[in-house]
Amino acid sequence: MTSMSITVNKYTSKVLGVIKEKFDLKDKAAALDKFADMYGEEFVEKEVKEEVVQEIIDSCETHIKKHGHRKMNIKELDKLCGLE
Numbered sequence: 001m002t003s004m005s006i007t008v009n010k011y012t013s014k015v016l017g018v019i020k021e022k023f024d025l026k027d028k029a030a031a032l033d034k035f036a037d038m039y040g041e042e043f044v045e046k047e048v049k050e051e052v053v054q055e056i057i058d059s060c061e062t063h064i065k066k067h068g069h070r071k072m073n074i075k076e077l078d079k080l081c082g083l084e
Contacts, residue, residue, distance in 0.1 A: 009017070019031040040046070078084040 011026070015030040016031040016035070019034055020028055023031070023034055025031050025034060051062070072080070075084065
């Protein structure tokens, strides 16, 4: 966490106050974090935690051990999706 002091205009302060109340947050700094969490990906991609990547790799390896590299035909896919 980085500490910084910022000055915002009246409207921004009001928006942060509404977000703070809506999500029952501790303060406007937490509201700003929430706002960035909600809309930040439109501007900057979030970093993926190494644990999440490892979890996905493990899941894929487990799936391949269980099912191999078998391909699904269109009929099986339709059945899986509830279209059959």
